[in-house]
Amino acid sequence: MTHSHHVAARTARQLGAGLRALIALTVLCGxxxxxxxxxxxxxxxxxRANGSQLTDAGGRVVGxxxxxxxxxxxxxxxDDPEETPVPDLRWFQPRPSAGLTxxxxxxxxxxxxxxxxxLSGDNEVLLRAVRDAKxxxxxxxxxxGYRPTAADVPAEAVTSSGSGLDPHIPPAYAALxxxxxxxxxxxxxxxxxxxxxxxxxxxxxxxxxxxxxxxxWLNVALKALLGTR
Amino acid sequence: xxxxxxxxLQFLALLAALALAYRPLGDYMARVYCSSRHLWVxxxxxxxxxxxxxxEMRWPAYLRGxxxxxxxxxxxLYLLQRVQGVLPGSPGFAPIDPDQAFNTAASxxxxxxxxxxxxxxxxxxxxxxxGLAVQNFVSAAVGMAVAVALVRGFAARPGTRGxxxxxxxxxxxxxxxxxxxxxxxxxxxxxxxxxxxxxxxxVACGALQNFSGLHEVGQFGGGVQQWHxxxxxxxxxxxxxxTNGGGYYNANSAHPYENPNGLSNLFEIFxxxxxxxxxxxxxxxxxxxxxxxxxxxxxxxxxxxxxxALMMWTEFAHHxxxxxxxxxxxxxxxxxxxxxxxxxxxxxTTLTSTGAxxxxxxxxxxxxxxxxxxxxxxxxxxxxxxGSGLYGMLVMAIVAVFLxxxxxxxxxxxxxxxxxxxxxxFAACYFLITPALVLGFTAAAVALxxxxxxxxxxxxxxxxxxxxxxxxxxxxxGSAFGxxxxxxxxxxxxxxxxxxxxxxxxxxxxxxxxxxxxxxxPVPQTAGTLxxxxxxxxxxxxxxxxxxxxxxxxxxxxxxxxxxxxxx
Numbered sequence: 001m002t003h004s005h006h007v008a009a010r011t012a013r014q015l016g017a018g019l020r021a022l023i024a025l026t027v028l029c030g031x032x033x034x035x036x037x038x039x040x041x042x043x044x045x046x047x048r049a050n051g052s053q054l055t056d057a058g059g060r061v062v063g064x065x066x067x068x069x070x071x072x073x074x075x076x077x078x079d080d081p082e083e084t085p086v087p088d089l090r091w092f093q094p095r096p097s098a099g100l101t102x103x104x105x106x107x108x109x110x111x112x113x114x115x116x117x118x119l120s121g122d123n124e125v126l127l128r129a130v131r132d133a134k135x136x137x138x139x140x141x142x143x144x145g146y147r148p149t150a151a152d153v154p155a156e157a158v159t160s161s162g163s164g165l166d167p168h169i170p171p172a173y174a175a176l177x178x179x180x181x182x183x184x185x186x187x188x189x190x191x192x193x194x195x196x197x198x199x200x201x202x203x204x205x206x207x208x209x210x211x212x213x214x215x216x217w218l219n220v221a222l223k224a225l226l227g228t229r
Numbered sequence: 230x231x232x233x234x235x236x237x238l239q240f241l242a243l244l245a246a247l248a249l250a251y252r253p254l255g256d257y258m259a260r261v262y263c264s265s266r267h268l269w270v271x272x273x274x275x276x277x278x279x280x281x282x283x284x285e286m287r288w289p290a291y292l293r294g295x296x297x298x299x300x301x302x303x304x305x306l307y308l309l310q311r312v313q314g315v316l317p318g319s320p321g322f323a324p325i326d327p328d329q330a331f332n333t334a335a336s337x338x339x340x341x342x343x344x345x346x347x348x349x350x351x352x353x354x355x356x357x358x359x360g361l362a363v364q365n366f367v368s369a370a371v372g373m374a375v376a377v378a379l380v381r382g383f384a385a386r387p388g389t390r391g392x393x394x395x396x397x398x399x400x401x402x403x404x405x406x407x408x409x410x411x412x413x414x415x416x417x418x419x420x421x422x423x424x425x426x427x428x429x430x431x432v433a434c435g436a437l438q439n440f441s442g443l444h445e446v447g448q449f450g451g452g453v454q455q456w457h458x459x460x461x462x463x464x465x466x467x468x469x470x471x472t473n474g475g476g477y478y479n480a481n482s483a484h485p486y487e488n489p490n491g492l493s494n495l496f497e498i499f500x501x502x503x504x505x506x507x508x509x510x511x512x513x514x515x516x517x518x519x520x521x522x523x524x525x526x527x528x529x530x531x532x533x534x535x536x537x538a539l540m541m542w543t544e545f546a547h548h549x550x551x552x553x554x555x556x557x558x559x560x561x562x563x564x565x566x567x568x569x570x571x572x573x574x575x576x577x578t579t580l581t582s583t584g585a586x587x588x589x590x591x592x593x594x595x596x597x598x599x600x601x602x603x604x605x606x607x608x609x610x611x612x613x614x615x616g617s618g619l620y621g622m623l624v625m626a627i628v629a630v631f632l633x634x635x636x637x638x639x640x641x642x643x644x645x646x647x648x649x650x651x652x653x654x655f656a657a658c659y660f661l662i663t664p665a666l667v668l669g670f671t672a673a674a675v676a677l678x679x680x681x682x683x684x685x686x687x688x689x690x691x692x693x694x695x696x697x698x699x700x701x702x703x704x705x706x707g708s709a710f711g712x713x714x715x716x717x718x719x720x721x722x723x724x725x726x727x728x729x730x731x732x733x734x735x736x737x738x739x740x741x742x743x744x745x746x747x748x749x750x751p752v753p754q755t756a757g758t759l760x761x762x763x764x765x766x767x768x769x770x771x772x773x774x775x776x777x778x779x780x781x782x783x784x785x786x787x788x789x790x791x792x793x794x795x796x797x
Contacts, residue, residue, distance in 0.1 A: 017298075037425060041432040064456075165485055168565050208494075
């Protein structure tokens with residue numbers, strides 16, 4: 001046998017050993033491991049393992065408490081993907097999600113293709129988006145006897161999150177929306193403020209993460225409150 | 230409580246948790262790699278492979294094992310993606326194109342997990358769970374095996390090997406252990422048990438774990454929304470623990486189903502740093518001096534702490550026109566993590582070879598993005614990827630004792646081994662490979678007309694996107710300045726090559742170095758020997774890392790993130 005034959009044979013033998021090792025480890029890590037974890041997870045935390053679904057007062061599933069939704073008015077033409085959605089100002093509004101609508105192959109919110117904008121801080125496009133969003137937030141939230149200033153608008157209200165699915169807003173953004181939501185729903189400001197406070201989560205253990213308001217959870221509670229009238 | 234104070238407390242909590250796990254895990258891993266016992270499941274795998282797990286390998290044999298196993302992984306993963314349309318469990322998923330399939334196969338086998346596809350959109354559950362997630366385990370175990378082989382090279386004494394057992398005739402290279410045994414033990418005894426625990430903690434926090442596929446639920450305002458179910462938490466745990474970083478979803482660890490709240494966020498950072506830090510204890514145990522391990526640990530922890538502090542400072546300061554208009558650098562960051570939780574994650578993921586992201590680095594401040602780049606360019610040694618961080622830092626330690634030797638005119642030695650011409654050549658080749666790949670490919674991508682128009686942002690940031698891609702690929706990180714349209718033939722191919730060469734060429738030199746050290750007898754310690762377990766040496770090591778690797782990239786950094794950061 002020539003030297004090159006010898007090398008080829010040895011390479012083939014080694015590759016065969018590598019492939020057999022891979023298959024054996026695939027059984028372990030690719031089949032048994034996820035099965036075992038899924039089994040335990042489904043038994044111990046079925047609600048969370050299946051997506052933390054949220055139901056409204058009537059028992060209807062309205063989404064997941066972890067996945068942000070839009071609260072927009074119905075489209076004028078539902079078949080037009082280009083139509084800019086208009087926020088339904090009766091409900092608390094989430095953060096912008098520009099990454100979600102421009103980066104997926106499917107721009108509808110229905111198929112959740114998560115994503116960010118990846119725009120840099122010195123990009124004119126982002127600067128314009130921030131300025132426009134800020135003006136809109138001030139305009140939308142102006143109610144009788146209340147007009148927020150630019151300094152009242154938290155940064156999260158005018159920037160898109162990393163996933164585009166951020167279910168939360170900071171408490172400051174919820175507070176800013178209280179007057180508008182009260183006015184549009186003919187509720188007392190104090191009543192809506194109390195609702196926001198009841199649905200504000202502090203930092204876990206007092207220092208982990210940031211204080212948040214879950215928008216879907218808050219709107220479900222708001223709807224329940226309106227339903228009792 | 231101010232967000233800054235909360236961030237500092239989160240960092241301290243992380244530090245405390247890592248310190249608590251350091252000794253038990255480090256000692257456990259040393260016992261795993263030195264054990265002469267085989268578990269039944271391990272024996273079953275050895276029989277399938279046809280390998281004798283007790284046979285000692287010299288470095289060429291060890292390397293052949295590494296390469297054969299990895300090549301088999303690339304071929305298998307490539308084929309799996311190419312035929313996913315006809316596989317069960319992946320309805321509606323099209324086969325992946327050849328260039329993207331090559332890129333993804335190279336990416337996951339090299340522990341990089343660069344993704345030029347959108348997770349939930351492109352890859353079916355079968356490919357994700359039986360292909361990609363498996364490489365998360367085994368590529369990590371390969372890195373650990375190579376690190377352990379190098380440690381055995383240092384620990385070997387004439388006629389013995391690292392774990393101080395049976396004798397063998399001396400020669401100019403020595404035995405390094407058995408690759409198959411190291412690989413299988415790393416998976417079975419270290420990665421799987423820790424991943425099961427980690428995955429369950431993540432599910433308890435709210436991470437998804439089912440086999441439900443496309444799932445549809447009602448929405449608040451009527452209509453339905455859909456999401457992809459799957460084995461998310463189980464993949465998330467090993468993705469962080471094995472410093473892999475490939476997300477189940479496109480948004481990676483920013484997606485609420487991968488990283489549901491502040492606590493899961495801190496826990497995922499803990500998982501990223503756990504094994505790389507603890508391996509310094511394993512190193513200390515196996516070489517017979519835990520204090521040598523502490524010196525390496527101190528160098529890693531110093532760089533990590535300084536980078537985290539700088540990142541928090543620049544992100545809270547939020548310089549940059551759009552961030553100043555918004556009142557904070559929150560673009561691409563999730564509300565539940567905030568600035569601090571994002572900054573700590575971002576540093577951990579780029580100082581290791583992880584590349585998972587909970588916030589999008591392209592939308593960091595100019596200097597923040599620069600810190601992410603520099604963290605990877607240091608060679609990912611603070612604490613670095615599982616295994617690769619330890620062997621990277623040990624190579625830098627060799628360079629450091631060599632520099633110290635030059636200053637006083639003595640032949641350098643480290644851990645009782647003479648560092649001669651041969652060892653320095655291996656070390657120099659090791660740390661020249663990655664900069665050559667990064668700078669060469671970046672220059673080509675910028676100079677050639679091929680990839681034109683693929684950057685999203687204008688100006689210096691556009692250049693940073695390209696520099697980031699090759700830095701991330703060649704260092705096997707996997708994170709991105711995601712504005713780059715990387716799913717082109719040019720980027721898929723060149724990044725695939727950068728990932729392969731950036732992973733396996735350094736391993737060749739590490740194993741050659743290990744072999745040459747294992748064949749050497751110890752030199753007696755004298756009054757002139759540099760005390761490598763003292764703070765002086767830790768300082769020297771940090772300086773060497775910063776100067777040798779950091780300075781290589783200075784001109785490139787000046788064109789990208791520094792130009793952007795200083796302008797705003």
